[in-house]
Amino acid sequence: MTDSSGKDPIYRTDALIGEDIDAYLAQHQNKELLRFITCGSVDDGKSTLIGRLLYDSKMIFEDQLAALEADSRKSGTQGQEIDFALLVDGLAAEREQGITIDVAYRFFATEKRKFIVADTPGHEQYTRNMVTGASTADAAVILIDARKGVLVQTRRHSYLAHLLGIKNLVLAVNKMDLVDYDQDIFDNIVREYGEFAAEIGIESFTAIPISGFRGDNITDAPSANMPWYGGRALIAHLENIEIATNAAQEKPFRMPVQWVNRPNLDFRGFSGLISTGIVKKGDPVRIVPSGKNSTVKSIVTLDGELDEAVAGQSVTILLDDEIDCSRGDVIACADDPPEISDQFESTIVWMSGEALKPGRGYWLKLATQTVSVSVQEPKYEININTMERLAAKTLELNAIGVAEVHTDKPIVFESYADSRALGGFILVDKITNATVAAGMLHFSLRRAANVHWQATTITREEHGLLKNQTPRVLWFTGLSGSGKSTIANEVEKSLNLMNRHTFLLDGDNVRHGLNKDLGFTEADRIENIRRVGEVAKLMTDAGLIVLTAFISPFRAERKMVREMLPEDEFIEIFVDTPLAVAEERDVKGLYKKARSGQLKNFTGIDSPYEPPENPEIRVNTVEMTPAEAADYIIRQIMPLK
Template sequence: MSDSEVYRTDALIAEDIDAYLAQHQNKTMLRFITCGSVDDGKSTLIGRLLYDSKMIFEDQLAALESDSRKVGTQGQDIDFALLVDGLAAEREQGITIDVAYRFFNTERRKFIVADCPGHEQYTRNMVTGASTADLAIILVDARKGVLVQTRRHAYLSHLIGIRNVVLAVNKMDLVDYDEAAFKAIAAEFSAFAASIGIEDVTAIPISGFKGDNITSAPSVSTPWYGGPSLIDHLETVDVSSSHDVVRPFRMPVQWVNRPNLDFRGFAGLIAAGSVKPGDQVRILPSGKTSSVTSLVKMDGDQDEAAAGESTTICLADEIDCSRGDVIAAADDAPQSSDQFEATLVWMADEALHVGRAYWLKLATQTVSVTVHQPKYEINVNTLEHLAAKTLELNAIGVAEITTDRPIVFEAYADNRTLGGFILIDKITNATVAAGMIHFSLRRAQNVHWQPVDITREEHARIKNQKPRVLWFTGLSGAGKSTIANEVEKQLNLMNRHTFLLDGDNVRHGLNKDLGFTEADRIENIRRVGEVARLMTDAGLIVLTAFISPFRAERDMVRKLLPEGEFIEIFVDTPLSVAEQRDVKGLYKKARAGELKNFTGIDSPYEPPENPEIRIDTSKMSPAEAANFIINQIMI
């Protein structure tokens, strides 16, 4: 071969490589989940897809064959499920527990698949896997038909917003590829799917064990089937983001890019719509408007950017815009609100504490939120609405939520990014729930802050004092009310304007409707905290004497007030001492089982970790404690 021929050959090879790389770079991505009842063959199906798409390396294949021989496969050379069931517990039990993600590609498309557990107790895992999916493959064992878990996973898939559903009727080889059995299952599932709003269902008869209708269709065993193979359908189903692109422009700001004084851009992932230089945009929640001057990426400026793309937007005006804000189309911006109705999927072992403050993260926004008592819990097996006072692990319910300031949002059905959120426990930082916003409450739109001319500073000035909340906390019988009363008497002698909110007294009026369950205790403190805040707005020094057993609620009240105005006073009396006093006879009743949910006996007390003031009642009389407190706060 001559040098020129070698050169031409190398050039052709290079062109082929470039074309191959370009083809793979431009492939669309499909994210899908597999779900169904236990032992319906989810892991086996995914293993088959990986095997048939040549996505298993030789060493992996050798290890898989070895593992298959160890577990025994009833004459089958390979147990495909072992490719996906990675946890030791899964292999021992023969079930899927965790969500396993796998990646593979064909000539036409790239795929990310999540194998979701079938057990009801792993609902939270399934919701996690489905949260980013475009399509759901719901497997049904041809011998068993549509089961409770089939309906459950169909409902959850629809709830999460998955628009495309494949009903894979698996193990057809075990029913002799009976066409009637397949059609009966498909008809039953389609009727249920239509009842919950699923419009697009594709039913395919398959055998993950034998490979029927996985990569080609119809298989020789199902000549009566005229639809696509599973792979054909996955390669061609339309999951483009056109729905999001045609909607009005929205981009949550993730980062303000300011490398030098000459550049200021707002970086983020576009959630909906498209944007180009010259477009008019609105910054939310402030409502300020500007125009786009350029769209910047690592490799240069863009002429246009659309949903699903990350970009940096530069604006014509110097506008206050930071992480958590949303840049939107100026003439069609989303709403802002602080009260919503939402569906919650509870994902924590500890039940929902109604009224307790959690962190809510929606897109790049983080706010404090409280959840009201659920309107109802959904029985996803029957779709019944059940009365509920709280939500336990894996429960799904509808509730109203209130944020501490307005957030920018859209209904989850319209925009996953601006409608989906998670709740985070403020103490443990654990994710406790996933949520989907339905709509803002009408009362949130009709109630506005009324500006007043006399400010809280003016109220405090004419009283010649700094507003404070002196929050006394401790066990029943610790001496909170006695010491708080002594402090108020001394402040009165100093001509200070005060008011004492006592735990027993407020239950005669403001909180007479509340009991002593954990939820009621949380609501009790929330109400008292709001009243105390209003009193400090009036310039008063407020003293509160409440057990207030939970740190989260005390911290919630602290956050209602300006820095330095909340003084936590821990009346530190041992349980044994408080019980000896038992002035009201409450401990005796609690020990006898006549008084439920009593703090220190059958309900917990969480002592302050860093109180501003700690009072040891074994070393101080009430008068001495009052003097000590006055000297510490220097009012």
């Protein structure tokens, strides 16, 4: 059917200008917005379904439709049929391979509601992309190819959707046209999926038989091809799902502070996105973690002041009192504030090709908070196929495990089950700045609440003054055989002659006692350095100058120790000796054993050494004797006070 202009009225044109655009935007402005994802296994029709939703909701421009028809012919689609997947698979690599690689977000609307849908990849190596799409979704449409049934990736994505707190699950059994719309096939798939869903704690889901390509049960139900189906069409079901923002308004008020808004001396507000609850002028609030109380003076937005604001709104809150509050703090209702802690049990989805290094320092980002964190050895890894809890020393790409995380200072949190904003976090590699994992906090470990820092009267500064010196850590790093211990010993002798109070921590000596339970795997090396760093910090608290002689092969661990100490008290000394020279010396015969395969994970042979990029001091032991190197180091660190 066409209108008087000869154009099919079900498609929008690019001629929307001026008042037409304003009218179109006004039509959709006040509608509720539902975010959902499509997920499942490879080639189950996710992109085709989304293309169909865009097509049926009249969200395609005429020029897009023409291009789509041309692309469909190029891709081999027969007759007048359209390859709807091409609307969503935007990357050239996706179109060439016929798969989804990245997360594609698309907008469409019906008379009742607006939608943002994320088309997530089905391939296992892109599971991290699926987690990204699911993190903000209110619902998940899990597609199953009717010809294949429940597959491994179907289980994985269902488990992740459940883990990420998505309550509204739709089981869309797709490609029913390719199985002759057989009800028995649909019923068997629903039964099998239902058994799996019950195992992982999914309490309910809605099953709909569809054909994304043919349009069966997408906008109207029942399809003429499936008169046996008595439920709603997919669109109608999505229009009636409860939106998470509405449910969030019923919870206690929380607003993580993003920044302090101070355009002039007469205005000091705290800006952020309200994650849960409702706040009104005059409400008593508490700043967490400081615990300071105040009252809401006013609530400001770009459109003016509000009497109240609700979850999902970005606002600036002004308080009656001039109290300390900054980015990372949380403004909450005074009578029911969130908890604070520094030790948690969490579920972690590992998203990096480089495995988790237990004990290594990562950045943890939760709401507007960023802190340093170490992840302990996993308690177990979860087998997605069997739901077994498997013993694990680390987590590899796409693995899901439960582990303790320890932050370097208390953070404001809530269980992920209660709050995505204050319970969901990401881990970031400190060296590459790449996101390596997503996680969900379950609860604070009881010992974290029971262990408190005991304040003492004599400070580290007073310990240093008593010894007439500024505490320091002289961190010697280099290959085995580079001369670290020899040079550190010479430096300590010189400092002793200068009446300085010192202590030398040597790698071999520490492994005889404190670290005798550790081996030489990468994880054990990380833990070795962490413990040494903590001991060195305690010794500097006592006012000592601490010398350490450790290979310490990884930059991340050396940086971790640096961050334990006050600024300028960590001095990295790179004992720069070429591998060939160190191996030629081979005082302990270790290189020979490593070359013959008798000694595994030996630095420089089958385990990497990451040289310092900007050490405070560098000494070349090819050009200097140990005594000359020590004399050079002493001159560099003077004056000592």
